[in-house]
Amino acid sequence: MPAEKWNIDISEIVEWMINGEQEFNEMLMNFDLEDNPDGASDNQFENKNGEQSGDADFPSQLPILPLRGLVVYPQTAVPLTIGQSRSIKLVDDALSGNRWVGLITSRDAEKENPDPEDLYEYGTAAIIHRLFRAPDGTIRLLVQGTGRFKVKKFIEGKPYIQAEVEAAPEKIEKGLKIEALSRNVRDQFVAIAEMIPSIPRELVATINSLQDPLQTAYNIANLQRMDLSQAQLILEMDSTADKLRFLVGILTKEGEVLDLGQKIQNEAREEIDKVQREYFLREQLKAIRKELGDEDAQSAEVEEFRQKIKEAKMPPEADKQAQLELERLERLPAAAAEYGVIRTYLDWLVSLPWSTATEEMLDIANARKILDHDHYGLDDVKSRIVEYLAVRKLKSERKDLFEKNQSKDDIRKEREGVILCFVGPPGVGKTSLGQSIAKALNRKFVRTSLGGIRDEAEIRGHRRTYIGAMPGRIIQSLRRVESRNPVFMLDEIDKLTFDYHGDPASALLEVLDPEQNSEFRDNYLEVAFDLSQVMFITTANQLDTIPAPLLDRMEVIEISGYTEREKVEIAKGYLIPRQLRENGLMEKELKFKDDAILEIIRSFTRESGVRNLEREIGSVCRKVVTIREKDHKRIRSISKSYVNEMLGKPRFKPSEEVLKRTSVPGVATGLAWTPVGGEILFIEATSMPGSDKFIITGSLGDVMKESATAAFSFLRSHLSEFGIDPKVVEHRDIHIHVPAGAQPKDGPSAGITITVALASLFLGKALDAKIGMTGEITLRGQVLPVGGIKEKMLAAHRAGLKKIFLPKDNEIDLDELPEEVKKDVEFIPVDTAEEVINQTLLSKK
Numbered sequence: 001m002p003a004e005k006w007n008i009d010i011s012e013i014v015e016w017m018i019n020g021e022q023e024f025n026e027m028l029m030n031f032d033l034e035d036n037p038d039g040a041s042d043n044q045f046e047n048k049n050g051e052q053s054g055d056a057d058f059p060s061q062l063p064i065l066p067l068r069g070l071v072v073y074p075q076t077a078v079p080l081t082i083g084q085s086r087s088i089k090l091v092d093d094a095l096s097g098n099r100w101v102g103l104i105t106s107r108d109a110e111k112e113n114p115d116p117e118d119l120y121e122y123g124t125a126a127i128i129h130r131l132f133r134a135p136d137g138t139i140r141l142l143v144q145g146t147g148r149f150k151v152k153k154f155i156e157g158k159p160y161i162q163a164e165v166e167a168a169p170e171k172i173e174k175g176l177k178i179e180a181l182s183r184n185v186r187d188q189f190v191a192i193a194e195m196i197p198s199i200p201r202e203l204v205a206t207i208n209s210l211q212d213p214l215q216t217a218y219n220i221a222n223l224q225r226m227d228l229s230q231a232q233l234i235l236e237m238d239s240t241a242d243k244l245r246f247l248v249g250i251l252t253k254e255g256e257v258l259d260l261g262q263k264i265q266n267e268a269r270e271e272i273d274k275v276q277r278e279y280f281l282r283e284q285l286k287a288i289r290k291e292l293g294d295e296d297a298q299s300a301e302v303e304e305f306r307q308k309i310k311e312a313k314m315p316p317e318a319d320k321q322a323q324l325e326l327e328r329l330e331r332l333p334a335a336a337a338e339y340g341v342i343r344t345y346l347d348w349l350v351s352l353p354w355s356t357a358t359e360e361m362l363d364i365a366n367a368r369k370i371l372d373h374d375h376y377g378l379d380d381v382k383s384r385i386v387e388y389l390a391v392r393k394l395k396s397e398r399k400d401l402f403e404k405n406q407s408k409d410d411i412r413k414e415r416e417g418v419i420l421c422f423v424g425p426p427g428v429g430k431t432s433l434g435q436s437i438a439k440a441l442n443r444k445f446v447r448t449s450l451g452g453i454r455d456e457a458e459i460r461g462h463r464r465t466y467i468g469a470m471p472g473r474i475i476q477s478l479r480r481v482e483s484r485n486p487v488f489m490l491d492e493i494d495k496l497t498f499d500y501h502g503d504p505a506s507a508l509l510e511v512l513d514p515e516q517n518s519e520f521r522d523n524y525l526e527v528a529f530d531l532s533q534v535m536f537i538t539t540a541n542q543l544d545t546i547p548a549p550l551l552d553r554m555e556v557i558e559i560s561g562y563t564e565r566e567k568v569e570i571a572k573g574y575l576i577p578r579q580l581r582e583n584g585l586m587e588k589e590l591k592f593k594d595d596a597i598l599e600i601i602r603s604f605t606r607e608s609g610v611r612n613l614e615r616e617i618g619s620v621c622r623k624v625v626t627i628r629e630k631d632h633k634r635i636r637s638i639s640k641s642y643v644n645e646m647l648g649k650p651r652f653k654p655s656e657e658v659l660k661r662t663s664v665p666g667v668a669t670g671l672a673w674t675p676v677g678g679e680i681l682f683i684e685a686t687s688m689p690g691s692d693k694f695i696i697t698g699s700l701g702d703v704m705k706e707s708a709t710a711a712f713s714f715l716r717s718h719l720s721e722f723g724i725d726p727k728v729v730e731h732r733d734i735h736i737h738v739p740a741g742a743q744p745k746d747g748p749s750a751g752i753t754i755t756v757a758l759a760s761l762f763l764g765k766a767l768d769a770k771i772g773m774t775g776e777i778t779l780r781g782q783v784l785p786v787g788g789i790k791e792k793m794l795a796a797h798r799a800g801l802k803k804i805f806l807p808k809d810n811e812i813d814l815d816e817l818p819e820e821v822k823k824d825v826e827f828i829p830v831d832t833a834e835e836v837i838n839q840t841l842l843s844k845k
């Protein structure tokens with residue numbers, strides 16, 4: 001092996017350069033040093049003759065030690081390792097002689113045994129300073145270059161190469177130029193060294209203090225990384241200025257490379273710094289939370305949410321949103337106000353039935369069975385519901401067939417079909433019909449009331465920026481029902497109102513519209529929820545106040561009130577068993593007699609439906625249970641007298657009321673329709689001396705007032721025909737009053753009743769208490785048709801009226817009446833007011 005650079009730490013050489021031999025020896029103390037016997041050690045760094053460097057005073061023949069991969073310069077100290085036997089022999093011979101060796105670099109750094117022709121022409125004569133034999137047989141030496149030589153001739157023979165040489169001293173220019181050059185090289189080197197932290201500062205300082213240009217050139221070239229050929233070129237150049245100039249080029253390039261490297265490194269570091277900074281901050285935050293004791297709870301909560309998000313199987317949009325919010329939650333301290341807001345939000349997101357649904361089953365025969373089982377009567381209603389379900393079923397089965405040739409919009413429009421809307425007075429079974437439909441379809445049931453909603457946000461939710469914001473009722477109900485395909489009942493759709501808070505009806509349209517509801521966006525949730533699987537059913541007491549665009553989309557099924565007989569049946573079949581159960585009684589333990597039920601219906605309720613009836617039955621049951629528990633007395637059957645005993649004084653006595661009120665001239669019984677069912681109403685007329693004033697009171701609407709005026713005008717113009725003395729209207733004020741003044745009344749249907757009341761007053765004859773009437777009146781006395789006939793007739797029947805006058809055009813509506821009513825009441829269709837007056841007041845004459 002030719003001589004290679006000894007792997008000695010550069011700082012050790014610096015030490016040596018700075019502090020001299022002694023410290024260096026101490027440093028190498030661990031090694032087995034063979035000291036120079038005569039201790040000769042010239043400090044070759046001192047340039048003695050000024051013009052020429054080095055001490056060219058070396059033998060003309062030198063043993064040549066070939067160097068692999070490095071160039072040793074004069075005036076530098078270099079550690080070398082040698083292992084080849086011929087080199088070891090060379091060193092041994094040199095040591096026993098004058099310790100001079102010639103160091104020449106081999107052109108081919110890879111070649112193990114370079115021949116003379118492989119070697120360059122120029123080399124450095126050096127003195128072996130120190131020597132250390134390592135246990136592995138190699139030798140480490142410290143050599144010091146002294147002067148440059150040129151080979152005159154290689155001499156072979158001995159095991160190592162020898163050469164005849166001649167000193168080749170360098171030319172050292174003088175003047176400012178060379179000084180500037182050497183300073184430039186030094187500065188550049190210092191600048192570069194500063195960028196390389198592994199170069200010891202002391203070395204840099206030493207180099208910086210060098211004054212001699214040649215020494216500067218060689219020492220910097222020795223330390224600077226460069227190609228072997230370049231390093232050799234520096235040695236071979238005669239002029240010091242050239243050497244320095246060449247070095248400037250190399251150093252400049254090195255500087256640029258280092259600069260660029262540093263820039264790349266800085267960029268990379270910035271990136272890493274950012275990541276690291278975040279990591280540190282997060283760790284710090286964790287530590288703080290741990291200190292505060294809320295770390296465990298929070299991370300457990302975050303984990304729980306993560307799990308729930310996974311389980312909720314949300315659509316991609318919602319899932320992304322949930323993940324984002326979860327990340328925010330993780331970062332926030334649990335005490336932050338925002339934390340609670342996000343937690344509530346996530347709670348909503350994960351608890352919605354994104355993917356939970358019941359499997360719909362629809363067996364039409366079974367549906368009818370369920371409806372029959374749960375409800376008495378209502379034949380028409382049940383048939384219409386069953387028809388609706390059958391069509392729905394067929395359409396969904398033939399979906400593919402129909403949708404083949406349709407546009408996407410049409411498909412969506414038709415897919416879910418129309419929405420059912422049950423209209424009728426309270427307590428007639430609208431809600432329970434909805435529940436039965438859900439049962440028949442194997443869907444869950446949920447309801448929410450829209451009564452009195454003015455604010456759109458009640459339906460669509462408040463934005464999250466509001467304090468205490470919540471989703472709207474649709475989303476709230478879906479969370480409650482835990483299914484994405486329930487039967488969803490929207491109650492009291494006729495009681496929506498709107499004001500400056502927005503229009504809830506239009507929000508509702510979006511909910512009900514199959515074109516839009518698959519992407520329903522609640523303001524609070526922010527992400528779309530698919531409502532297209534929900535089956536909506538709406539309920540209302542009246543049609544007039546349902547916003548037209550909503551009504552358009554609905555299939556209206558009217559459910560009217562029940563007759564007494566029907567109520568008795570419903571009570572026996574449904575309400576009593578249920579109330580007994582609810583109050584802990586067995587069915588056979590307590591019987592209600594029919595007359596008892598009738599007594600409750602007649603004297604304790606006045607309603608179209610059966611809600612109060614059920615309540616009163618419940619009340620009787622509770623009293624029976626109390627007596628049983630308190631007095632240990634068993635009541636087994638409820639009779640009429642028991643009812644009176646238990647429920648106290650009768651609240652209503654309709655027949656008596658009618659009798660009492662209509663016993664004087666000037667009072668007639670009319671029939672009114674209200675959203676809660678039909679009612680009877682009394683019209684009172686009186687007159688007094690005055691100045692022909694016509695007074696109308698009783699909280700009446702404009703239409704009713706006009707109708708009263710028309711009635712009066714008609715009568716006045718026909719006084720003689722009815723045999724009325726004109727004097728009864730001359731110089732008298734006429735006053736018409738409709739009692740129950742707190743309740744606003746309107747509509748034209750009381751026209752005939754007002755006419756008859758006035759006729760009764762003018763004729764001075766009281767009407768039969770069992771007579772009722774309804775119909776609009778024209779100035780010519782014609783009776784025009786009116787609405788709500790069924791409810792009105794049911795009310796008349798309830799009130800015990802026996803003869804009802806109604807417009808001829810309404811005769812057709814009588815078909816809808818239960819047989820029981822038709823049997824008990826005489827209906828007299830009329831065309832004119834004259835007919836009514838004749839048959840009521842004048843026939844008695």
Ligand SMILES: Nc1ncnc2c1ncn2[C@@H]1O[C@H](COP(=O)(O)OP(=O)(O)OP(=O)(O)O)[C@@H](O)[C@H]1O
Nearest residue numbers: 374375376425426427428429430431432570574610
């Ligand atoms: N035809 C019927 N057969 C059996 N039970 C009935 C019938 N009609 C009503 N009911 C019972 O009467 C009670 C009141 O009915 P429900 O609550 O369905 O009335 P509703 O029409 O929805 O009233 P509202 O408009 O006030 O909501 C229920 O317990 C219901 O089961």
